[in-house]
Amino acid sequence: MTSHLVVALPLTLCSKGVRKDQLPIPQYALDAPLRPAILPAEAPPDVNGKAQIYCLNEQCRKKTGQHDRKAGNILCIDYLCKNCCRNAQLLATQSNTARPKCPPHQVPAAVRSHLAVQPNRNPPPFPPTPPPSHPLPAHPPAPLQAGPQPQAGPSRSQNRSHASRDVAPPAPTKPKAQPMGPHWLARQQEAANLTLSKKSAKLEKEELEEQKKRTCKFLIWYKNGQNPLTHTAFIKTYPDLPLKTLLPEFLQLGYRENSYIEYREDSTWMSARPDISITVNSAHTNLLRLAPSLIESLEDCPGLEEALKLQPRKLPKGKRAARDEVVSPVKVYRQHSQASAPQALRSTSPTLAPISVAHSRSPVAGPSRVRLVPAPFPLDVNTKQKRKVWPAQFYVCDVVDGLQEMKKLREKKVGQRCAFEKVFPGPVYNSGQFAATQHVLRHAGTTLVNRFVKRGRCSGAYWSVFRKKLPKDIDSTEFSNRKAIEDLADVSSSSSDDSTPMNLDDDDLSLDSDPESDSGSLTQSRLERCTFCNDVITVELSKDTLAMRDKLILQMPISFTKTFAYCELHRIESEGNKWPRTPDFGSLFDRTVALKGSLASLLTHEIVAKNEFYRDAQKSFAGMGTVAASRVGSQLGRFEGHGAGYYGDKGYIIIQSALMVMFPDYSFDTSPFPSLDWKLFREKVLIPEVSTRLIQTSTTQPWTLNNKLILL
Numbered sequence: 280m281t282s283h284l285v286v287a288l289p290l291t292l293c294s295k296g297v298r299k300d301q302l303p304i305p306q307y308a309l310d311a312p313l314r315p316a317i318l319p320a321e322a323p324p325d326v327n328g329k330a331q332i333y334c335l336n337e338q339c340r341k342k343t344g345q346h347d348r349k350a351g352n353i354l355c356i357d358y359l360c361k362n363c364c365r366n367a368q369l370l371a372t373q374s375n376t377a378r379p380k381c382p383p384h385q386v387p388a389a390v391r392s393h394l395a396v397q398p399n400r401n402p403p404p405f406p407p408t409p410p411p412s413h414p415l416p417a418h419p420p421a422p423l424q425a426g427p428q429p430q431a432g433p434s435r436s437q438n439r440s441h442a443s444r445d446v447a448p449p450a451p452t453k454p455k456a457q458p459m460g461p462h463w464l465a466r467q468q469e470a471a472n473l474t475l476s477k478k479s480a481k482l483e484k485e486e487l488e489e490q491k492k493r494t495c496k497f498l499i500w501y502k503n504g505q506n507p508l509t510h511t512a513f514i515k516t517y518p519d520l521p522l523k524t525l526l527p528e529f530l531q532l533g534y535r536e537n538s539y540i541e542y543r544e545d546s547t548w549m550s551a552r553p554d555i556s557i558t559v560n561s562a563h564t565n566l567l568r569l570a571p572s573l574i575e576s577l578e579d580c581p582g583l584e585e586a587l588k589l590q591p592r593k594l595p596k597g598k599r600a601a602r603d604e605v606v607s608p609v610k611v612y613r614q615h616s617q618a619s620a621p622q623a624l625r626s627t628s629p630t631l632a633p634i635s636v637a638h639s640r641s642p643v644a645g646p647s648r649v650r651l652v653p654a655p656f657p658l659d660v661n662t663k664q665k666r667k668v669w670p671a672q673f674y675v676c677d678v679v680d681g682l683q684e685m686k687k688l689r690e691k692k693v694g695q696r697c698a699f700e701k702v703f704p705g706p707v708y709n710s711g712q713f714a715a716t717q718h719v720l721r722h723a724g725t726t727l728v729n730r731f732v733k734r735g736r737c738s739g740a741y742w743s744v745f746r747k748k749l750p751k752d753i754d755s756t757e758f759s760n761r762k763a764i765e766d767l768a769d770v771s772s773s774s775s776d777d778s779t780p781m782n783l784d785d786d787d788l789s790l791d792s793d794p795e796s797d798s799g800s801l802t803q804s805r806l807e808r809c810t811f812c813n814d815v816i817t818v819e820l821s822k823d824t825l826a827m828r829d830k831l832i833l834q835m836p837i838s839f840t841k842t843f844a845y846c847e848l849h850r851i852e853s854e855g856n857k858w859p860r861t862p863d864f865g866s867l868f869d870r871t872v873a874l875k876g877s878l879a880s881l882l883t884h885e886i887v888a889k890n891e892f893y894r895d896a897q898k899s900f901a902g903m904g905t906v907a908a909s910r911v912g913s914q915l916g917r918f919e920g921h922g923a924g925y926y927g928d929k930g931y932i933i934i935q936s937a938l939m940v941m942f943p944d945y946s947f948d949t950s951p952f953p954s955l956d957w958k959l960f961r962e963k964v965l966i967p968e969v970s971t972r973l974i975q976t977s978t979t980q981p982w983t984l985n986n987k988l989i990l991l
Contacts, residue, residue: 334360354383493517495559497525498586500568501532503579507586508532514559522553525567529553534569541568541576543590548576562844563591564823589821591847669706670716670742675731678716678742719746722753809849810835811842816849824848862926864933870976871937871969878941878965884951887964896955896963923970931966938965 334351335358341347351358356379357367364384371378371389378389493514498507510528514520522540529540539550542557543566550570551557559565566586568577670678681702688698699708720728727748734740809816810832820828827845831837881887888894923931942965944957952960 332358334358334363336360336363339363352383356381359384492561495520495561496564498564498566498582499528499532500577500580500583501534502569503577504581506581507583516556518558518560519556520559521556522551526553529569532569535571539570539573541570542566543587546590560591563589563848566590585821588851589824589848591844591851667705669703669712671746673703673742674736674740675728675742675745676735676740679720679728679732682717682720719749719753723749809846811837811839812846814846814850820849862930864926864929867926867930867933867973868937870973871934872941874969874972875941877972878938878968881964881968882942882947887952890964890968892964892967893952896959897953899963923966926970926973930970934966934969935961938969 332351332353333348337348339349339360339362341349349360349363351360352364355364357364359367361384364381364386368378368381368386368389370376375391376389377391380386380388490513494511495514495517497510497512499510500507508528510525512525514524522542526534534540537552540553541548541550543549544557548568550573564586566583568580570576667673673681684702685695685698688701689695693701695710695713696708699713723745727745731740731745808814810828824845827848831842831845834841881890881893923934926934938961942957942961947957949956949960955963
């Protein structure tokens with residue numbers, strides 16, 4: 280039997296890690312941990328060989344002869360026979376010794392129990408074998424037969440098997456620590472410093488971001504007639520601000536001891552001394568006033584009204600909040616081309632219809648402003664170019680004088696669009712709006728028009744004020760209520776003496792139609808929308824609001840919690856124009872039924888042929904029969920049909936229900952309408968027509984029904 284010996288030869292070193300042969304030790308050897316040598320694995324016995332082995336229990340004999348030993352199983356874990364393997368498992372269980380399972384003999388494993396009490400002496404290796412039927416001789420047993428049986432394998436297995444039976448295997452423990460090289464500490468310190476520097480940069484950035492969130496802006500009025508002081512301060516105790524932290528600034532502004540400071544809280548001015556704490560908000564400007572005394576206050580504060588308009592509203596709580604229902608805006612898809620009136624009316628289909636996925640509403644990557652097709656209100660504001668709305672934001676005298684000047688240019692063969700742009704530089708020309716303005720002036724009467732012309736350029740002489748004085752249906756082509764106009768003229772003449780009225784003939788107010796003029800509507804002018812909430816921005820934003828928007832755009836994509844303050848500011852400014860925001864769904868059904876008389880005229884081919892929505896439907900289903908057009912497959916590419924606009928999906932369902940009551944199936948003849956059955960005629964023609972008329976009655980702006988001025 281060959282034995283393997285591993286001898287550890289000592290390595291003699293001199294100073295500084297150099298061996299006696301003057302060769303340096305490699306760096307990887309110094310840094311690597313020292314590990315023990317691994318012994319070569321013992322070769323397993325030849326399982327496929329034909330060598331015969333005997334059971335390792337020397338007392339195991341066959342019944343046929345006294346000198347015949349039983350054969351052992353070479354696949355057994357202890358090279359035993361089946362009976363001896365079972366006895367070994369029983370012995371291991373009684374002596375609380377672990378023994379693995381023996382697969383060839385199907386003997387289960389013996390598990391060691393740590394709670395069992397170990398005996399003081401080792402038990403005998405095997406239980407005594409029952410004596411044979413005839414007594415054994417007194418001489419020792421014969422030696423093993425010399426033959427082809429293996430020599431080294433059984434002896435090693437015998438030693439290993441007895442050791443496994445007598446000594447329990449050690450319990451598994453954690454690997455012991457190994458000695459490491461001499462330079463491991465420097466490497467570890469270098470890696471720790473690098474990690475610390477990265478964490479420091481990240482923490483510093485987080486601290487700067489946190490500091491920005493706690494930085495507030497203040498407007499401080501300290502003297503009557505003086506512009507306020509704009510002050511920015513970092514609040515450590517944000518959102519609570521002890522007023523005494525701003526006391527150095529107050530003293531420089533002339534604050535006297537024991538005086539009072541006024542601050543804005545919940546739309547109310549509160550007075551207090553600097554020894555209290557107030558709540559501030561970094562999302563908007565905080566307002567402060569240095570009051571001379573408790574009963575005296577600063578009355579002349581320049582810029583206070585503008586600052587109060589930008590303050591956030593106090594949100595209602597409880598049941599009142601449910602009354603102010605906010606309607607979700609209709610989905611609008613970004614487009615780069617201008618949209619005509621019927622295209623602007625197109626919106627997403629109701630909830631039951633599938634939605635096209637070809638359009639994306641992902642945020643814009645760059646800081647450029649987003650131009651979208653218009654939706655709900657207002658209809659004619661272009662804040663991108665900072666243009667005035669014609670004629671609503673013009674004086675009546677300027678409108679009348681401008682129309683007369685345009686008439687002179689038209690006599691010189693100047694086109695209507697060119698003449699309008701020369702006389703009214705800035706506003707977007709729209710033929711429909713222009714015709715509506717002429718129509719209103721023709722039916723308003725010279726007395727009332729002269730009254731507003733003589734007012735000149737004052738706050739009460741705007742066209743919007745003039746339009747509110749007139750009946751709401753004056754812009755209709757069928758207007759005939761002359762008595763209302765005469766009553767207004769009598770009231771106007773009695774309130775003021777117009778000694779020199781201005782004569783306005785119909786010829787002065789009517790201009791020939793220009794073939795070059797655009798037949799579109801106001802919806803062709805693109806409106807600016809909020810990049811974050813998709814609302815229309817109707818006013819010119821302040822510098823602070825624009826700066827806030829530019830910072831938020833650079834941070835996109837961004838959470839809505841960070842853009843809420845900006846969206847709240849531009850909504851406050853938009854609501855100053857009194858644009859409707861919440862539809863009255865309770866009265867929508869009755870208002871739709873009230874239009875039955877005018878909608879019935881659309882059931883005749885002569886009238887509906889002039890309708891834009893009907894013409895669009897005919898183009899969409901051209902060449903199809905009624906059955907083919909009503910199939911789902913024919914409408915796969917037409918999901919962006921006409922919706923209910925401002926009223927959204929909820930209003931769409933209400934209007935559709937009212938139309939089904941007024942015009943059910945088989946109640947009118949659809950033969951004059953090729954490719955349209957009753958359902959398609961209601962969806963493609965009547966629903967957008969009703970939505971257009973209802974929205975026109977919800978605003979005071981002068982629109983014409985012929986051009987279908989509606990924004991989604």
